[in-house]
Amino acid sequence: MEIVDNKLVLHSDRPDSQRKIANILTAARCEFFANGFSATSIEAVAARAGVSKVTVYSWFKNKENLFGEMVKAECSQLRENFVVDNLEGSSLRDILLFAAHGMLDFFMRDEMVRFERMLAAEVNRDPKIGKYFLDNGPRVLSGDLNNLLHAAIERGEIQSEDVDASAEMFAGLIRGRIDLFLRYGHKITMTKEEKQKWVHRAVDAWLLIHRI
Amino acid sequence: MEIVDNKLVLHSDRPDSQRKIANILTAARCEFFANGFSATSIEAVAARAGVSKVTVYSWFKNKENLFGEMVKAECSQLRENFVVDNLEGSSLRDILLFAAHGMLDFFMRDEMVRFERMLAAEVNRDPKIGKYFLDNGPRVLSGDLNNLLHAAIERGEIQSEDVDASAEMFAGLIRGRIDLFLRYGHKITMTKEEKQKWVHRAVDAWLLIHRI
DNA sequence: TTTTATTTGTACGTTAGCGTTCATTTTGAT
DNA sequence: ATCAAAATGAACGCTAACGTACAAATAAAA
Numbered sequence: 391m392e393i394v395d396n397k398l399v400l401h402s403d404r405p406d407s408q409r410k411i412a413n414i415l416t417a418a419r420c421e422f423f424a425n426g427f428s429a430t431s432i433e434a435v436a437a438r439a440g441v442s443k444v445t446v447y448s449w450f451k452n453k454e455n456l457f458g459e460m461v462k463a464e465c466s467q468l469r470e471n472f473v474v475d476n477l478e479g480s481s482l483r484d485i486l487l488f489a490a491h492g493m494l495d496f497f498m499r500d501e502m503v504r505f506e507r508m509l510a511a512e513v514n515r516d517p518k519i520g521k522y523f524l525d526n527g528p529r530v531l532s533g534d535l536n537n538l539l540h541a542a543i544e545r546g547e548i549q550s551e552d553v554d555a556s557a558e559m560f561a562g563l564i565r566g567r568i569d570l571f572l573r574y575g576h577k578i579t580m581t582k583e584e585k586q587k588w589v590h591r592a593v594d595a596w597l598l599i600h601r602i
Numbered sequence: 603m604e605i606v607d608n609k610l611v612l613h614s615d616r617p618d619s620q621r622k623i624a625n626i627l628t629a630a631r632c633e634f635f636a637n638g639f640s641a642t643s644i645e646a647v648a649a650r651a652g653v654s655k656v657t658v659y660s661w662f663k664n665k666e667n668l669f670g671e672m673v674k675a676e677c678s679q680l681r682e683n684f685v686v687d688n689l690e691g692s693s694l695r696d697i698l699l700f701a702a703h704g705m706l707d708f709f710m711r712d713e714m715v716r717f718e719r720m721l722a723a724e725v726n727r728d729p730k731i732g733k734y735f736l737d738n739g740p741r742v743l744s745g746d747l748n749n750l751l752h753a754a755i756e757r758g759e760i761q762s763e764d765v766d767a768s769a770e771m772f773a774g775l776i777r778g779r780i781d782l783f784l785r786y787g788h789k790i791t792m793t794k795e796e797k798q799k800w801v802h803r804a805v806d807a808w809l810l811i812h813r814i
Numbered sequence: 815t816t817t818t819a820t821t822t823g824t825a826c827g828t829t830a831g832c833g834t835t836c837a838t839t840t841t842g843a844t
Numbered sequence: 845a846t847c848a849a850a851a852t853g854a855a856c857g858c859t860a861a862c863g864t865a866c867a868a869a870t871a872a873a874a
Contacts, residue, residue, distance in 0.1 A: 653852090
């Protein structure tokens with residue numbers, strides 16, 4: 391194997407190697423999530439991946455490179471997690487309720503909370519890291535949401551002077567400060583009913599603001 | 603000097619010592635903000651404070667203790683930075699506008715963004731750290747906001763079935779996802795007018811939701 | 815079977831940082 | 845002026861981790 395321009399090049403495509411690379415990335419994710427960049431050791435990653443330290447170094451240039459690749463891999467999975475389907479035939483309210491539930495579940499996951507915690511700290515070190523995340527997470531959501539809203543406006547179901555601001559309001563109403571409390575360690579437990587109530591309240595409030 | 607129960611005890615109150623302790627805390631703030639916990643060295647803190655390493659260790663038990671004290675000091679200043687006054691004689695709308703502006707300015711400060719970034723990462727290591735912040739920041743705001751809203755409800759100016767949820771909505775509408783984009787490194791520049799517009803939109807939306 | 819890529823273990827050299835010790839010096843209070 | 849608290853600098857032991865070198869082993873492909 392060889393590393394050119396920070397990207398790894400395989401000379402042969404052994405399934406074994408692929409598996410090992412995947413294991414290393416998974417292990418790295420686990421360690422970096424738990425300890426952050428500085429406090430994570432390559433040795434620990436190698437051990438967790440069931441691989442020798444040298445193997446890690448032969449597939450990844452160094453610690454920074456490993457971290458970057460891990461974040462990239464993680465971000466490319468973000469997209470898949472919140473899909474706002476158009477749900478043809480549903481009412482706008484139902485679509486928004488669906489999207490809102492998706493959002494809430496998405497960012498309240500323990501995984502996500504830990505990911506964001508860890509990521510935040512690394513932005514100082516390397517701003518690119520933050521951009522990966524924004525581009526693959528929040529900005530994708532913005533896009534989907536904007537399409538949804540534009541379509542609804544076209545159909546005359548709602549009105550808005552500023553679609554971007556409306557999308558931000560939607561996100562803001564759903565989030566409240568839940569993310570903030572979660573990030574700083576306050577355990578928030580919402581029953582299915584509470585979640586339902588929260589989402590309904592937010593969506594209905596948003597609709598009220600944007601009613602014709 | 604002596605350290606008992608993780609708190610430092612002075613045997614004499616030299617102004618010199620007080621100054622040095624303050625310097626160390628300031629330097630620690632600076633270093634920790636920039637590098638996070640693990641990547642910050644005590645030596646660097648000492649150097650920045652213009653103090654010997656031994657002096658740091660004689661006032662603070664160890665790195666963890668220094669970090670904790672720094673966060674405490676920082677948090678105790680939070681309260682002073684955002685005040686939600688009742689502003690006797692003003693209309694509810696004006697009060698809310700004032701509070702909203704305060705909030706926005708507060709969490710958009712570069713300082714605050716960096717503080718939150720750094721803090722988030724350390725919550726895994728020590729959950730107490732996050733609690734300091736929540737208790738001195740967001741929860742104080744919740745309290746002030748709740749009082750404000752209760753009073754307005756008493757006066758029959760607005761209605762709400764759930765004041766806590768209404769307060770969260772208010773915060774959510776003001777924040778949108780500004781904090782999120784800032785945290786991950788996207789520079790958001792708002793002119794005075796844009797800020798004005800944003801705040802007005804949010805407050806009016808909130809009032810619409812809560813009108814009698 | 816032979817060849818080539820990949821993996822491993824072990825051992826290095828190196829650096830950085832934690833936290834301590836100690837002898838010496840500075841400083842403020844009485 | 846005296847004395848105790850506080851600060852300094854330099855050295856030390858220790859540990860953890862980065863990244864590398866190399867010889868031996870393994871496994872796939874030809």
